[in-house]
Amino acid sequence: MGKNTYDAESITVLEGLEAVRKRPGMYIGSVSTRGLNHLVYEILDNSVDEHLAGCCTEIHVTLEADGSATVSDNGRGIPVGMHKKGISAERLVFTTLHAGGKFDNTAYKTSGGLHGVGSSVVNALSTYLTVRVKTGGFIYEDKYERGNPTIELEKGLLPVIGKTKETGTWINFLPDDTIFDKIRFKEEDIKNRLHETAYLNPGLTIYYEDKRKDEPEKITFHEPDGIVGYIKDMNKTSEAVHDVIYFSGKNDNIEIEVAFQFINEFHENVMGFCNNIYTLEGGTHITGFKTAFTNIINTYARELGILKDKDQNFTGTDVRNGLTAVVSIKHSDPRFEGQTKTKLDNQDALKAVSKVTNDELERYFDRNVEILKNIIACAEKAAKLRKSEEKAKTNMLTKQKFSFDSNGKLSNCESKDASKCEIFIVEGDSAGGSAKMARNRMYQAILPIRGKILNVEKASIDKVLANAEIKTMIYAFGCGFSEGYGNDFDITKLRYDKIIIMADADVDGAHISTLLLTLFFRFMPELIYEGHVYIAMPPLYKVIPSKGEEEYLYNDEALEKYKATHNVSYKLQRYKGLGEMDPEQLWETTLDPARRLLKRVEIDDAKRASEVTELLMGLEVPPRRTFIYENANEAELDV
Numbered sequence: 271m272g273k274n275t276y277d278a279e280s281i282t283v284l285e286g287l288e289a290v291r292k293r294p295g296m297y298i299g300s301v302s303t304r305g306l307n308h309l310v311y312e313i314l315d316n317s318v319d320e321h322l323a324g325c326c327t328e329i330h331v332t333l334e335a336d337g338s339a340t341v342s343d344n345g346r347g348i349p350v351g352m353h354k355k356g357i358s359a360e361r362l363v364f365t366t367l368h369a370g371g372k373f374d375n376t377a378y379k380t381s382g383g384l385h386g387v388g389s390s391v392v393n394a395l396s397t398y399l400t401v402r403v404k405t406g407g408f409i410y411e412d413k414y415e416r417g418n419p420t421i422e423l424e425k426g427l428l429p430v431i432g433k434t435k436e437t438g439t440w441i442n443f444l445p446d447d448t449i450f451d452k453i454r455f456k457e458e459d460i461k462n463r464l465h466e467t468a469y470l471n472p473g474l475t476i477y478y479e480d481k482r483k484d485e486p487e488k489i490t491f492h493e494p495d496g497i498v499g500y501i502k503d504m505n506k507t508s509e510a511v512h513d514v515i516y517f518s519g520k521n522d523n524i525e526i527e528v529a530f531q532f533i534n535e536f537h538e539n540v541m542g543f544c545n546n547i548y549t550l551e552g553g554t555h556i557t558g559f560k561t562a563f564t565n566i567i568n569t570y571a572r573e574l575g576i577l578k579d580k581d582q583n584f585t586g587t588d589v590r591n592g593l594t595a596v597v598s599i600k601h602s603d604p605r606f607e608g609q610t611k612t613k614l615d616n617q618d619a620l621k622a623v624s625k626v627t628n629d630e631l632e633r634y635f636d637r638n639v640e641i642l643k644n645i646i647a648c649a650e651k652a653a654k655l656r657k658s659e660e661k662a663k664t665n666m667l668t669k670q671k672f673s674f675d676s677n678g679k680l681s682n683c684e685s686k687d688a689s690k691c692e693i694f695i696v697e698g699d700s701a702g703g704s705a706k707m708a709r710n711r712m713y714q715a716i717l718p719i720r721g722k723i724l725n726v727e728k729a730s731i732d733k734v735l736a737n738a739e740i741k742t743m744i745y746a747f748g749c750g751f752s753e754g755y756g757n758d759f760d761i762t763k764l765r766y767d768k769i770i771i772m773a774d775a776d777v778d779g780a781h782i783s784t785l786l787l788t789l790f791f792r793f794m795p796e797l798i799y800e801g802h803v804y805i806a807m808p809p810l811y812k813v814i815p816s817k818g819e820e821e822y823l824y825n826d827e828a829l830e831k832y833k834a835t836h837n838v839s840y841k842l843q844r845y846k847g848l849g850e851m852d853p854e855q856l857w858e859t860t861l862d863p864a865r866r867l868l869k870r871v872e873i874d875d876a877k878r879a880s881e882v883t884e885l886l887m888g889l890e891v892p893p894r895r896t897f898i899y900e901n902a903n904e905a906e907l908d909v
Contacts, residue, residue: 278351278359290367290394291417294449297391301450307459309395312388313341313441318467318546320345321474322600326438328475331464333455335481338444347405347437350428357426360403360412361419364393392443393417395450399443403428404436416446457487464491469503470546470598472496497529497596504594508533511592511648512641515634519626522618523602526626528559530595532648536655538590543598544606544614553607553614558623559597564589566631571646584649591652599623680746681706683715692768693717693746694806694861697782701848705772708853708861715766717746722778723785726792727887740789751793761796769797770868772806772860774847787871788887798871807867808848808860815840822859824867 290297298305298312310331320326326345333339349359367390393399394417403410409432413420421429445453457480464476468491476491493499501514511532518527542549542556549556564586571577571584599619607613635642683691693715696702702718709716724737734740744751748765771786773779783805790797797803809822811829816839823829829842845851851859860866 278349278353290391291446291449294391294395298395303452303454303456303459306445306450306453307456307463309392309443309445310339310341310455310460311463312392313339313443314463314467315546316388317341317343317345317439318471318474321471322545327473328477330477330479331460332478333457333460333480333482334442336444337453337482338442339455340440340442342438342440344436344438347403348401348439350403350405350410352426358412358423358428360401360410360428361423361426363389364399364401364412364414365417365419366390389441390417392441395446396443397446399441402431402440404434404438404440407433407435409434454482461489464489465493466500466548467491467546468493469497469500469596470543497527497598500596501529501531501594504539505531505533508535510534511644515641517626517630517634519630521622521625524619524622525600526555526623527598528595528623528627528630530593532592532645533594534592536591536652538587538593540590540593540595540597542614543596544601544604544619545599547606549606549612549614551607551613554616554620555597555599555614555623558620559595559627560586560590562624562627563631566628566635567646567649570635570642571649574643574646576643576646576650584653585656588649588653588656592648597623679718679742681709681716682746683709683713684711685713687713688765689767691715691766692770693766694770694772695719695743695786696772696848697774697779701772701774704849704851704853704856705861708857710861714861715746717742719782722782723789725785725887726789734793743789747794747797749794759794759796761800764797764802767802768804768868769802770804770806772808772848775808775810776846779847784887790871791873795873798873801870801872803871804868805871806860807869808845808851808856810845812843812845812855813840814843 294301294305298308314329314331317326317329320343321329323345326343328344330340330342332341348363351359353359353362355362393414396414397416399414401412401414408430410428411421411431412428423429447453461478464478468474468476472494474492478487478489478491480487495502498514498516511534514529514531516527516529518525520526540552540556540560542552542559544553544555564584567589568577568583577583599622601616601619603616604619605615607615680693683693685691690713692713694705694709694717696705696716696718697720702716705716705718719739719742723739724734726734726740729737746765747769749761749763750759769790771783773782787798787803790803807824809824810826811823813821813823813829813832815821815836818836818838821832823832848856848860858865
């Protein structure tokens with residue numbers, strides 16, 4: 271049905287294109303590198319939707335030498351016929367917000383570009399954009415600059431620039447440097463997205479090329495094993511308990527695919543997708559899978575006599591510890607919480623995934639009892655460890671005596687209003703002493719730490735809980751901590767609105783900041799997600815001119831700008847560390863809310879953040895070395 275009805279009449283217009291350039295963050299999330307890459311993903315998703323409709327087998331993604339990006343496919347081609355609005359349908363797609371073929375089920379049964387804003391938003395945020403459509407034996411072309419057409423249409427139709435027997439769409443665009451912070455695409459993120467897309471679509475081949483390099487990089491992404499291959503790739507460095515298990519099914523017109531495998535590690539990684547969109551926060555499809563999986567393992571454990579009558583059931587986290595899973599569904603009318611499409615909200619998806627999971631796992635486990643026993647053994651180990659660690663938590667929180675005094679521990683603030691309070695985590699005695707004298711005691715707390723804290727990515731939970739610095743932070747923040755066996759973290763009990771990491775602007779300071787961020791990300795991630803974690807930005811220089819006012823400069827770029835714009839002699843003081851500042855200087859540069867600079871820590875992609883954290887802070891050295899070499903050109907060196 272879909273192949274025959276994708277024409278000019280399939281394009282539904284909901285409203286005009288407005289305010290995209292003024293408020294780009296509303297449409298692509300941000301104007302950072304994340305938002306920049308999102309432009310590629312918006313066009314890519316349209317080509318993938320053509321594949322889902324059964325009309326596209328190849329997609330080409332090219333990062334051009336001039337900084338632009340090109341995405342092309344061999345789909346049906348954007349409709350170019352006359353729309354009832356009196357203009358080519360293609361022109362409507364690229365100039366009108368919410369114009370596309372995805373607002374009814376005639377052209378696309380399922381689609382990932384569900385907001386219908388992708389093409390027009392990419393156009394609006396590009397210095398230029400060129401479209402070429404192959405359809406009906408001809409090649410049509412249209413051109414735009416910052417969202418505005420530059421080709422005058424004859425009788426509302428696109429000009430023909432050639433003939434062809436092929437079909438498809440070719441789009442080239444250059445992001446607008448007046449909109450984005452940077453306009454160089456981050457190739458690693460794009461390659462990861464393309465590879466993920468190939469895993470989710472085993473019949474699709476994606477050709478990637480980066481022409482910006484001296485030696486152009488070419489990669490072909492084609493994964494005929496689909497999500498089974500995805501699981502194998504994620505677990506390639508781990509010891510597997512069993513081969514990857516795969517099942518699929520259909521319920522209530524929802525198509526469901528699941529692949530999973532247990533490994534001999536104590537963590538859980540369950541990823542969800544709906545119409546190829548990664549649901550970062552999960553949703554009903556993930557809930558349906560987890561609930562059914564937990565119930566069926568507990569049922570079999572009792573049938574096999576592994577759980578006795580007196581035993582409590584395994585918890586969901588017990589059952590899923592060591593589990594890597596991908597749950598991918600196709601839904602004709604998905605609903606997501608918020609515009610970021612990160613959490614699926616369809617109740618029918620919960621029922622459908624639960625039903626298929628239950629039926630298929632029963633069928634599989636009845637025939638593979640030994641594998642079932644191995645999986646239950648993983649749950650037993652996890653439950654045993656959970657109970658011992660619950661005891662360790664209780665001991666830590668009830669028996670530990672904390673000393674908060676002027677000799678190196680927390681110097682708290684007087685206010686109890688968490689919305690106004692902030693805590694500075696400061697490394698070193700001298701900096702901590704200066705900070706205590708410089709602060710506003712009413713709402714600023716100072717927590718000195720001695721040296722580098724424990725790297726929690728390499729440590730067991732008992733060592734983490736035994737670390738004095740970490741215990742002090744957990745107690746000071748007041749909201750507990752979370753980890754793989756449950757969640758004792760309560761963000762409503764947080765005692766400070768801002769947690770500010772204040773470290774020296776050198777390599778050691780960066781290392782301390784990284785260790786703290788790893789701790790927060792692994793054990794208190796809500797602190798970051800809710801926007802409570804900041805990094806202080808102390809100045810690198812103080813300029814004392816022979817005439818005029820003294821100035822603090824925060825980086826080398828600011829120093830170069832100062833040299834270029836000031837014609838007087840001056841003395842330059844460089845701060846090697848926070849301890850070199852007296853309390854007055856520390857207040858006016860780093861503590862005073864009216865004058866200081868803070869960086870708020872945000873996570874754009876939790877999956878990618880977790881992968882990079884494991885890579886850079888984990889036990890494996892060779893992958894870390896490779897990552898550092900590949901990304902060395904982006905490092906900011908302190909010279």
